[in-house]
Amino acid sequence: MRTLRNAAALAIALAACADARSHARAICVLVDVSGTYADQRAEVVRVVKSGILPRLLPGDSLIVIRIGDHSYTKDSVEATVTLDSQPSHANAQKLALAGKLDRFAAGDQRTRHTDISGALLLAAEYLRETRAGRKSIFIFSDMKEELPRGAQRSLGADELAGIDVVAMNVKRLAADEQDPAAYRKRLDGWGTRLAAARAASWNVVLDPSDLASQLGEH
């Protein structure tokens, strides 16, 4: 009886020591398929497959969303997966997701408009739903937003609270080559907008090999 009581006390103590925080990570990748950036699709998929996918651990989530005409729709979600807690199952899921991404890269979809804000809103909703401890958004785009006629997009005050936002492989437009200040101004504008939406951080990464540090691996 005493042993049972001790065991129960130990179990309660262990349960009390249980870490209630979520240690999972959720990553949302936004891929621009509008205009000239659509040509970068294969390169983006390569970076995601070799840079992000292998670093995901069991329990992590990955969502891939297209940035197109109207990105704030469920159809824009290209792939979504939450890895199983068993590593071998998680590996199989990664392999399946890699196949999906390959098919996405082989596609020839190209849109006229670039609804980055809509994709951000959708990504924030998906990320919140995962209840992950760390949330990140990787944007593969030229960061020039061109909304379709009539579309209204505004980021809420807490829209991106606790979410790290990283702009990867930002392609410079022809106008940017003429006037680099315009390129910098565009990125600064995004920084201001994201800060207003209480994003945890905003970084622009040119080198894909720097992904490890962006994913919090030191």
Add this chain to the structure above:
Amino acid sequence: MQAILLWPDRPFLSLLVLWIVSQLLLYAARVPMHRALRKTSAALGGAFRIAARWLRSASEELRGRNREVLLESGRGDAEARLEREFQRLATTFTNDLKGYPALHRRLDESVKRVEEDLVASSLTPPEAPGWPEAVAAVANMPKAGDRTVQKVLDEIHRSAQAQERKALQDWREAVAKRHAILAHGASRWKVIRGLLEQVGHSVSGVLAASGRIDGYMETYQKIQRGESSAERVLAASALNLFVISLFVVAVAGFGGFVNFQLVARPMAELVPGGAWVFGMPVSTIAALVIVLMEVAAGIFVMETLGITHLFPRLGALSPSRRRVVFGVALAGLFLLASIEATLAILREQLLEADKALALSLAGETARGASTVAAPLLSRIPVIGQAVLGFILPWILAMIAVPLEMLVESGRHVAGRALVILLRAVGGILRIAGHVVRYLVAALGHAYDIYIIVPLQAERLARGRDGDRRGGQAHHEFTPSSLRNPAEQTAPVRAPR
């Protein structure tokens, strides 16, 4: 700065007024201020001194307890050594004394035979007295003319010569026989020498054991008397033991880490789940538990074998029960080692799968596969990991011995370190008490220096007043005059 100026446009005047006001105020508050400073000094200095005394007495008490524990531990060790040595001596005596009658009989027999040989060698056939002279006398007799006499004499001569030869032959044979007996006796001497060497060896062994016992006894007596030399020796021995056992435990800890690495990855496969405890995933905890269980099983094995004495209750078990516990612990250890060997094989397969996935995701399947195929096809890493996984738990099981040494010696080392710490803190507090007292005194002097003008004015006024009163004793205004009457009348403590 501007805020404290009474007239910002006239800073000098403002500062002058402020200075005069402060002089007046501080002069008026001098006595209570000095009293307050003195009280503060006494309070702080006294508190530091009391704390230092308490720490010193605590360190002395702790040192005394450490000494008792150390001597008790040393006494126990010395008793165990003496007991072991006595047992060894008793065994030696039993063995030697058991063989002593046979040895004595053999010695007796050998000596008896030697004596018999000597007696036998001393029995010689009597030599025919005067035979050569008789032969010579007969030979030298003058030849008579009588042929018959001559013939008789010749016959006597021949007979004498024959008898002489026979006697010589007999004597030679007797001498040869004696030599043979003596030669045979030499082997008996060798036997006797061997037996005596055996006795000598046993005696020297006993003498060495008694010498060791004398040494242990001397140490034991020193410990019993509580001599400081014995305490120093025990303390040094405990420190050596602590360092060595710490090193061995650290090495075992690294072994445990390697062990953990072998188990961690496959355990993630076997114990999936998103739960975290103490900032670690459950699978990692499970791998740690396996390693710790191996250590625990090893400790039980060592305990039941009587090598360590960490759990007195296990030592007090009856031999049959102890055998049961030993069997269970050994079986558990074997099971865990087998599980770990299996997990090590699984780990290798999982790592291969991970590598293949990484290559596939990188789009280098064909090239990567050819690159990694050669090492993967080799079974050596798998076999190596399996063997390592099986052996490491057994090696980890040995940690019980240095662990016990570490616990035993660590108690003394930690106690000693605590004594040193308490003394150091006590010393620092004493110094701090002195520093505070002198700082407060310096503050009082600085106070007086600041109001030197009104103080000097008071002094002059008192001097004139003294002159007017007909040369009364001039009262020197010193800090000691600020003491209250109770302090002034307090008896001066005699120096120690």
